Amino acid sequence: MALKGQIGNVGLNDIAQLLHLNKKTGMLKIDSNEAKGVLYFNNGNVVDAETQENTGEIAAYELFQAQSGTFEFIATPPHKKVTIKQTLHDLVLESARQKDTIKRLREVIPDNDLVFRAVVDPRLDSLQGNLSKEEIVLLNLLDGTRDVNDLVEDSGLSEFKVLTLLVDLYDKKYIETFEILKILEFEPITGMFISEDTAYVDTLVYNDWKDKLINESRMRVVKIKTQSKRFVVLKLSHKKKIGNKIKFTPSIAQKLKIKEGDKLIVKPISRNIPKDENEELLEDFFD
Known part of the structure; x- marks a missing residue:
């Protein structure tokens, strides 16, 4: 047939x-x-x-x-x-x-780039009877660095389920949106002592993230996403007087298919992606 x-x-x-x-x-x-x-x-x-x-x-x-x-x-x-x-x-x-x-x-969560953080501790006795197991899992992941896609990946729940739980928790005022995303312009960086797996942001940007996240352990790496949804995760470092730029090597830019001056969505995240997995994402999924 x-x-x-x-x-x-x-x-x-x-x-x-x-x-x-x-x-x-x-x-x-x-x-x-x-x-x-x-x-x-x-x-x-x-x-x-x-x-x-x-x-x-x-x-x-x-x-x-x-x-x-x-x-x-x-x-x-x-x-x-x-x-x-x-x-x-x-x-x-x-x-x-x-x-x-x-x-x-989608009226509440129009885009999966949105980041939430918990404003309650799910371990409190007063909340135990009001939260499902899935809500507790999600609340424990809401550290202010994960967007909706991260939550889907890390929780093992479907996108539909994560969206449903987030809206319910938001309505209960257990979570809030968190402004951590930055729109930065790419600028290539080269040099003998420049690391291939590191991205550099302005020290003022870094300190703003640190003030919001409090704990620098949540800022080990940075997730960089292009307008066409390609992304890479690199080690996070900072330099003075970079301004609204993010700097990394031309070879990474080539894999992301971007050029100098392109605007990128940037945020720190609290976990590493193994190098081989990161390379696979770039080489296989996006090419």
Whole structure:
């Protein structure tokens, strides 16, 4: 059964329903701005799903929210891994519910670059009965350096779940937004004694971060993100009279595909990314 085309001309829900009614077995590949991944069908039922970041039901919810892009169904032997027990009808309904909920959540959290910090201690006895285990996990991660994407990665929760918990905690006034992001211009730095894995900011910028974060252990490294969402994590250092610049080597700039004067989103973070993982992010994911 050859089936491929543009999402939008035909709704993804309709495509899945067609595969379900015809009891097809194979993989439905989806490539859209909302999500890229695969839905696996056994005898017309969705049994597994994969996206770049998630698997199982969470991945299926993401894929069913696709409104544009392309799809292609490829007949294959039955998929051995079964992670989804819900019916197709229930998957589609839950995906639609989450999509509507995310629209409301985005009114509070418009961008995943937003950073929060806890204003309560989750260990307080007075809070124990008012917090779920997931809320406690999230509160313990809110050190004023993690943005929404960091929280998703470090908590092991889905983006939808993290957004839901953050809005709930924000409404309860247990957390607050934290202004730590800086928009700095790239300026190349060279020299015999310049470290390849270090970025330099102005001492005034460094001291501002230190005043807000109090503990310099939260400022070991700095996360640098381009306007096109490429990023790198480098050791953080500082120099006087740099101004609104951030300096690092031209070789790192080349990997990030930026030039002198480009504006970058910069923030300190409290953990290191191993060198080999950092290189893999730059070389494989962004090229």
